[in-house]
Every structure is written in structure tokens, then in C-alpha cells.
Amino acid sequence: xxxxxxxxxxxxxxxxxxxxxxxxxxxxxxxxxxxxxxxxxxxxxxxxxxxxxxxxxxxxxxxxxxxxxxxxxxxxxxxxxxxxxxxxxxxxxxxxxxxxxxxxxxxxxxxxxxxxxxxxxxxxxxxxxxxxxxxxxxxxxxxxxxxxxxxxxxxxxxxxxxxxxxxxxxxxxxxxxxxxxxxxxxxxxxxxxxxxxxxxxxxxxxxxxxxxxxxxxxxxxxxxxxxxxxxxxxxxxxxxxxxxxxxxxxxxxxxxxxxxxxxxxxxxxxxxxxxxxxxxxxxxxxxxxxxxxxxxxxxxxxxxxxxxxxxxxxxxxxxxxxxxxxxxxxxxxxxxxxxxxxxxxxxxxxxxxxxxxxxxxxxxxxxxxxxxxxxxxxxxxxxxxxxxxxxxxxxxxxxxxxxxxxxxxxxxxxxxxxxxxxxxxxxxxxxxxxxxxxxxxxxxxxxxxxxxxxxxxxxxxxxxxxxxxxxxxxxxxxxxxxxxxxxxxxxxxxxxxxxxxxxxxxxxxxxxxxxxxxxxxxxxxxxxxxxxxxxxxxx
Numbered sequence: 001x002x003x004x005x006x007x008x009x010x011x012x013x014x015x016x017x018x019x020x021x022x023x024x025x026x027x028x029x030x031x032x033x034x035x036x037x038x039x040x041x042x043x044x045x046x047x048x049x050x051x052x053x054x055x056x057x058x059x060x061x062x063x064x065x066x067x068x069x070x071x072x073x074x075x076x077x078x079x080x081x082x083x084x085x086x087x088x089x090x091x092x093x094x095x096x097x098x099x100x101x102x103x104x105x106x107x108x109x110x111x112x113x114x115x116x117x118x119x120x121x122x123x124x125x126x127x128x129x130x131x132x133x134x135x136x137x138x139x140x141x142x143x144x145x146x147x148x149x150x151x152x153x154x155x156x157x158x159x160x161x162x163x164x165x166x167x168x169x170x171x172x173x174x175x176x177x178x179x180x181x182x183x184x185x186x187x188x189x190x191x192x193x194x195x196x197x198x199x200x201x202x203x204x205x206x207x208x209x210x211x212x213x214x215x216x217x218x219x220x221x222x223x224x225x226x227x228x229x230x231x232x233x234x235x236x237x238x239x240x241x242x243x244x245x246x247x248x249x250x251x252x253x254x255x256x257x258x259x260x261x262x263x264x265x266x267x268x269x270x271x272x273x274x275x276x277x278x279x280x281x282x283x284x285x286x287x288x289x290x291x292x293x294x295x296x297x298x299x300x301x302x303x304x305x306x307x308x309x310x311x312x313x314x315x316x317x318x319x320x321x322x323x324x325x326x327x328x329x330x331x332x333x334x335x336x337x338x339x340x341x342x343x344x345x346x347x348x349x350x351x352x353x354x355x356x357x358x359x360x361x362x363x364x365x366x367x368x369x370x371x372x373x374x375x376x377x378x379x380x381x382x383x384x385x386x387x388x389x390x391x392x393x394x395x396x397x398x399x400x401x402x403x404x405x406x407x408x409x410x411x412x413x414x415x416x417x418x419x420x421x422x423x424x425x426x427x428x429x430x431x432x433x434x435x436x437x438x439x440x441x442x443x444x445x446x447x448x449x450x451x452x453x454x455x456x457x458x459x460x461x462x463x464x465x466x467x468x469x470x471x472x473x474x475x476x477x478x479x480x481x482x483x484x485x486x487x488x489x490x491x492x493x494x495x496x497x498x499x500x501x502x503x504x505x506x507x508x509x510x511x512x513x514x515x516x517x518x519x520x521x522x523x524x525x526x527x528x529x530x531x532x533x534x535x536x537x538x539x
Contacts, residue, residue, distance in 0.1 A: 020273040022471030023060040027375045029339050030067045032413050035426035044090035048098045058461035061108035063212050071121050073181045078119035082199040099207045108209035115196050116218040117182045139192050141175035141184045154227040155249040156240040160399050177218045187219045200265050210273030220252035256289045259296050276300040284322045291330020301333035306341035311348045317480035325474045332370035343410050346384035352531040359520050363533045366464040367498035369475035381453040385412040385435035415442035469496040495538040501528035513539040
């Protein structure tokens with residue numbers, strides 16, 4: 001079995017940096033974490049009940065995916081009331097109790113904010129679509145048809161089909177970069193910006209510690225509605241969206257100016273954190289724009305790893321190189337898995353046994369410079385579940401079956417008790433079926449096994465928390481050749497060496513004298529067996 005991580009002495013010299021700098025953040029998908037009322041859907045009281053488990057992981061914060069009032073066409077990313085809790089998840093009182101309990105356990109709470117669009121059931125949109133002259137007529141993106149009645153531009157939606165839908169009441173099209181039920185807000189409108197900033201204040205005043213801002217580079221469009229040009233290259237194309245260079249329906253140059261207003265509100269509260277999700281062909285440039293200097297967001301993350309089919313040393317080195325440690329450059333965040341991507345170990349393990357590979361990439365994740373996101377179930381080594389067409393819930397998967405298998409396989413219920421019905425997730429029928437092997441990986445079974453993935457994860461998160469070199473230090477890619485990756489993490493004159501073999505052939509190495517703090521797969525300072533790695537404190 002792989003050796004467990006060993007805790008190291010707390011250097012104590014990094015206490016003055018913000019709590020979020022180098023933080024480990026645990027993502028919870030509320031529908032799938034723990035159900036307390038038997039309806040088969042996880043809820044806020046369930047999250048509160050599971051916080052002891054999260055705190056024991058030695059992470060710093062929790063990111064909650066949307067729990068707001070919603071018709072659930074996109075499972076909460078279609079918000080119909082930014083200030084309400086959907087009844088399937090509980091009440092505002094339940095949310096307040098969750099925040100209080102998390103803070104008592106030393107955990108920060110980060111919540112999703114979806115500001116590029118709302119649900120078509122939102123009161124703002126219901127008013128906006130009634131006429132062209134009402135108070136919210138310009139709160140969404142409306143446009144007249146072309147003379148032949150076709151949409152005003154060629155823009156395509158992420159989920160397939162045109163990004164425009166005709167509305168008979170206004171005799172206009174409205175823009176939706178995602179589902180037809182997710183109309184885009186017009187964030188060029190100062191009144192809309194003020195309304196969104198009011199939403200931010202509402203949650204900050206309730207005690208949340210920060211925001212993860214969803215799809216923020218879709219938040220503003222080209223007011224001239226110019227057509228997108230065709231995409232070049234031979235990248236994979238499964239949707240009309242993939243055939244365009246999307247330069248006019250997203251990535252508007254005024255987005256960073258709006259984010260400065262967001263940061264102004266957030267920074268008026270102490271010790272708060274902002275991180276943007278940024279995808280697309282120009283993601284790294286946009287992430288740098290959104291986090292440049294002290295007047296914008298704190299961090300951003302993209303899809304370097306989330307959609308990567310394979311993991312090799314060059315992929316890691318290239319991702320780290322995009323975030324140099326230079327004045328004015330923002331601070332990165334990294335995720336290997338989340339609610340939008342298949343679970344990483346299932347994607348990448350290849351010929352390596354899945355569970356051994358899950359341990360290896362957890363070791364790699366804690367070695368990266370930046371914040372790290374741990375997706376619920378990663379600490380258990382959950383596999384990507386196989387979901388039959390009849391059980392699919394994800395609208396993207398249903399619309400694009402079978403070329404896009406969708407996100408449901410990474411959203412299945414959390415297993416808590418190996419021998420309980422539905423692995424302890426719910427007394428009712430779960431909204432998605434559990435993975436076939438997930439009950440055997442349940443929290444109670446792994447708590448009882450000191451050699452489990454759960455204990456491995458706890459040890460690694462404790463190591464990262466205790467070592468300022470991992471949490472805050474600079475990174476140098478010493479070797480990134482083939483399957484061999486060697487990183488140096490330096491802080492205050494002290495160095496950690498982090499060495500990995502991401503392939504099947506053993507590698508001889510000559511690492512400097514050091515004390516090994518964590519190792520997997522029999523790694524040593526002289527040899528890295530197949531799929532192995534270590535973190536060591538240099539002498």
C-alpha cells in the first residue's frame with residue numbers, strides 16, 4: 001500500500017497572508033451530498049450534518065454549487081431568485097445555520113454566483129418580456145430579427161442550436177448562451193450591474209466568505225451583434241457552438257471593469273475571496289485580465305485539467321507556466337474534477353489501477369502553486385459512474401446523446417454508510433443512481449481503514465496546510481520530460497522537492513538530500529517506480 005503522508009511542523013511565518021492564499025477548497029454539489037428528508041435530493045441540513053467530515057479533511061473552505069430558487073432546468077444554474085433558497089434544499093434559516101456551523105469548525109463558505117444569465121422564470125425576465133417600454137425592458141439582451149426573420153446574429157448556444165429564441169410578446173429575439181430557459185442579462189446596463197452588486201451584498205451580509213463566479217466571460221456581449229467567424233483548426237466538434245470563434249457573444253473588454261465594481265463591494269467586507277470560472281479559447285488571457293492587480297478578483301481557474309484526456313508532465317508544466325510569480329499577475333486556482341467534468345482518476349488512470357492513480361494525482365494536486373479545489377468524493381476515490389440514457393438528468397447530455405455523455409456520472413450521490421440503503425445518502429430513491437462500486441468506498445468504511453484513500457487525503461491536506469512552501473511558495477519546474485515531473489517549491493529560503501512519475505516505466509532520479517514527507521508507490525530520492533511520487537523537504 002502507498003505510504004501515508006506525514007505531518008510536518010508548522011512554520012508559522014505565513015500567518016499574515018490572506019486565508020485564501022494557497023487554500024484547499026472542497027466543492028459540494030448540494031443535490032448529491034446528503035439528503036435529510038427522504039426526497040432523494042441532497043439539502044442544506046444534509047450539508048450541515050456532513051461538515052464534521054469536511055473539517056476532518058483539513059481543508060480551509062467549502063464551495064457550494066447553487067442552492068438558490070430555480071426551476072432546475074440546469075440544476076440551479078438557472079436562478080429565478082438570487083436571494084432565495086429553493087425549497088428542495090431548505091430555507092434561508094437552514095443556510096444561516098450551515099454558515100454558523102461551518103465557521104464554528106473553522107471552515108469558510110464560498111457560494112456560486114451566476115451573473116451572466118438567469119432563469120426565464122426570474123421576475124426580472126418576466127417583466128422584461130412583457131413589452132419594450134417597461135422598467136426592465138433593457139435588463140436582458142433583446143434584438144430585432146433580420147429582414148428575413150432570422151436571428152440577429154449567427155451565435156450558437158453552448159448546449160446546441162442558435163443562441164437566440166423568438167418571443168412573440170416583444171416581437172424580438174432574446175439571447176441565451178446556454179439553455180433557451182437561461183436568458184442572458186444585459187450587464188452593459190448600469191441598473192443591472194447595481195442589482196447584481198446588491199445580490200453580492202445580500203450574501204456577504206449573511207456571512208459568506210466569498211464567491212465563485214460562474215461563466216463570467218459570457219457576462220457581456222458585443223452590442224453591435226456582429227457574427228462570429230468560423231473556428232479554425234481541427235479541434236473536436238460535437239455542437240454548432242464548436243464551429244465558431246466566439247469573439248462577439250462573450251469576452252467583451254468591459255467585463256474587467258464590471259469585476260472592479262464587484263471587487264469594490266467584496267473588499268468592503270473583511271477577509272473575503274473571489275474566484276472566476278473562465279473557459280474558452282482565450283481563457284488564460286482573460287483570467288489574467290480578471291485578476292490583474294489588487295482592484296479585481298483574487299483568483300481564477302480554467303479547464304487545463306478538467307477536460308484533459310491524459311495527464312503528462314508537459315501538461316502540468318505548461319499550466320503552471322501560465323501563472324508566473326511576477327508583480328501584478330493574479331493567483332491561480334486548480335481543479336482536476338468538478339460538476340462539469342468526468343472524474344479525473346477515471347479519465348486518466350489508463351493501465352494503472354484506479355485507486356493507486358487516485359492517490360498519485362491527489363499528491364500532485366497538493367503540490368501545485370495556487371489554490372486547489374477538491375470535488376466531493378475525490379477524497380474517497382469515487383469513480384466516474386455509468387449512467388444509462390433512461391436515468392440521465394443533464395440537459396446537455398440528453399440533447400447531445402451519445403456524443404456528449406454529460407455530467408451526471410460525476411454528480412452521483414455521496415456514499416456515507418456502506419451497508420445502508422442507498423449507501424446512507426437518502427431513505428428515498430436518489431435523484432441519480434449511485435455508482436456501481438461507490439457503496440464499498442463509503443465514508444464509514446474508509447474511516448475505519450487507516451490505509452484508505454480518505455486517510456491519505458486527510459494527511460495530504462494537513463501537509464499542505466502546515467508547509468508554507470506548498471501553500472504560498474514559488475514554483476520552479478526542474479524537470480518536465482515525458483512522464484517525469486519535478487517541481488521545486490520555495491518559501492523563505494526553504495525548498496520542497498516534489499517528484500512524480502506519471503507513466504508505467506520506472507525512472508531513475510538523483511534528487512538532493514531530503515526528508516520525505518509524503519510518498520506514493522515506493523518513490524525514493526533515487527528511483528520513481530511506475531505511477532509514483534513524493535514530496536520531500538530538502539536538507
